Amino acid sequence: MVKDKLTSYKFPPPKAYIPALSNQTKNTLFNKVRIFTLIICLICSFSSEVNAQKILICDAVTRFPIKDVEVKADRILVGRTSYLGEIILPKTFNVVSFRSNGYLLETLYRNEVPRDTMFLYPSENTLNEVVVWGKYRVNVDQISSNMPRRDLKDFGYIAPVKKLINGSYDVATMLDKRLRRDRKHVTKLREIFEKLDGKDPIERAYTKEVEENNVRNVNR
Structure with missing residues (x-):
């Protein structure tokens, strides 16, 4: 009877032996955890500063x-x-x-x-928006006389040459002016030569050439 009771009794499992930690060991572990936490905080702050x-x-x-x-x-x-x-x-x-x-x-x-x-910038004595209007006037009479006529036309001080509808210059008018100028020049030259010998320069050259040919023929 007693034997049956002993065999049916369940003994509790043995407790694991946990050695007691000394104060020095506890302080060492605490320092390690604190250092690890500090490193994590430094890494997080460094990454945030890099991004910002x-x-x-x-x-x-x-x-x-x-x-x-x-x-x-x-x-x-x-x-x-x-x-x-x-x-x-x-x-x-x-x-x-x-x-x-x-x-x-x-x-x-x-x-x-x-x-x-x-x-x-301080807003004191500061205008948000300023609109300036102006008009530049030039007196053509006061422009330097040394300025080329071409530049005067380019800047709009002198009206350009009139153009046709297709955009080309009025060539007929330009040639007509040049022709009148050449005629006056030729007329003045003829008057000068007539005063010298009373002959036309072309006629005088022709007469001189004929006389030289006659002299050559006689010498032969």
Whole structure:
């Protein structure tokens, strides 16, 4: 009977022996975990700095940093500058805007953003838009007489030669003027030669040639 009870009794499994850790071992493990966590944080912060861009925003006149400048990237608020005028921009964006009281709104594309320093201009005594109208007048009489006539025509001070409908120059008028000029020149030359010997120069040359031929024939 007793034997049957002993055989039917189930003994509990033996407990695993876990040695007690000393304080030095605990401190060593804690330091290792702390160092590992610090390394992970440094890696994450380094990767975030690589992806982002840190810029400094200053006054364009005084060159001092501007704090509390509202910065938006693609119309999404990124943040405000610190008292040192610094802010970190995201890695990817298309348009970024800088707004601050007393300064003009500045909106730039991604490729226009400077690498390190951004300047804002004070809005005091500044006009947003200026329209200037003017008319330049020139007195032709005051133009230098040494200026070529061709340049005067090119600049519109002298009307160009009249053209036909097809765009070609009026050749007939040009030749007619040249013909009248040549006729006057020939007439003056004839008058000069007539005063010299009373003969036409062509007739005189012909007469001289005939006389020379007659002399050659006689000598033969």
